[in-house]
Amino acid sequence: MSRTYRTVAGPATADFVVQGSEFIGHVRPVESVEATEAFIDAVGEEYADATHNVPAYRVRTGDESERESQFLREYSSDDGEPSGSAGKPALNVMAQREIENCAVVVTRYYGGTNLGVGGLVRAYSRAVKAAIDAAGVVEERPHESVSITVEYDDSGTVRGILESEGYEFEADYQATVSFVVRVPLEEADAFRDRLRSATSGRVDLE
Template sequence: MSDAYRTVAEAATAEFFVQGSEFIGHVRPVDSVDAAEAFIDAVKDEYADATHNVPAYRVRTGDGGSDGHFLREYSSDEGEPSGSAGKPALNVLTQQELENCAVVVTRYYGGTNLGVGGLVRAYSRAVKEAVEAAGVVEERPHERVGITVDYDDSGTVRSILESEGYEFDADYETTVSFDVRVPRADAEALRDRLRSATSGRADLE
């Protein structure tokens, strides 16, 4: 599994009707299984009056393989006929090679049975249209690097972070603390550079 991956750019929804049934596709980028499940629970709570809320996700975890991550996939039919809802939703994520992505398709039954084939098409369409609305981007896994230094070294650290274009928050108190979001592949090199630039005075997490 490569370091870079495809995911949705932002949360989005898509809505349409099929023979009276309303389908609403919800999609969101997530960075953990817990985040995916929290998103699914939030949609289920918001649409508690719906006939079905069908979830699916594909999320990287840090517990598999020599490259350090494993892909966890999940889907559920949530009361729809077996294989007619959750699996088609998950298949869209798989076919588009999306990771760290969670979806829920909400259905309000409209009085007409769609049959398994009709359900497969509708649930697939809901995910496809939600993904299209969100847009797809390529991401690399990130991690947080914590840096604490005295004021004398804070300018040096800030200069390095800004020159690399990393996102960070700085907290100026008795000492200066930086909380930095760094691509995982670059994190150790950044730590080495900061140690060198501060002659080992930086406290790194």
């Protein structure tokens, strides 16, 4: 049985000012290091005029089908702030709340007053806490992505199964019909078997 884990419910931001410096905490759930890095890059581009954009994340990597064999990848950067004053405190907030598959970036616009290492630690921690509080924390089950391709005649059958299960999916109607579905890991094998049975094997699964 795949274990559940804690993550944020969705993207969120929170901002406040400390002695003239504006801090903006950005948080979002992520499912891969690639998605995490894309999010960090996007924030960096959107707030390219900021003094600092401090990233941190905790993401499970490894074989999705064997969650117990995965390891938790943790990363943070001070992005020019004094060593240990920004990235590590941001990461520590996620660790203390036992949140995984989560990325944060704290944007700072310098306000002219040096806050000192202690002040920076408090401000960056506060920014992450505030963003996480704004997002909300949920228990999540590990999922995998299943790609389904069928002929048009079988597409209604497949779509009916997806909707009856309540899975999130995207559909693309071309010469054939493709679905990309998020399925809880422990249900994935039975789900594939059900699709094969319902379409008499006329389904292409990845």
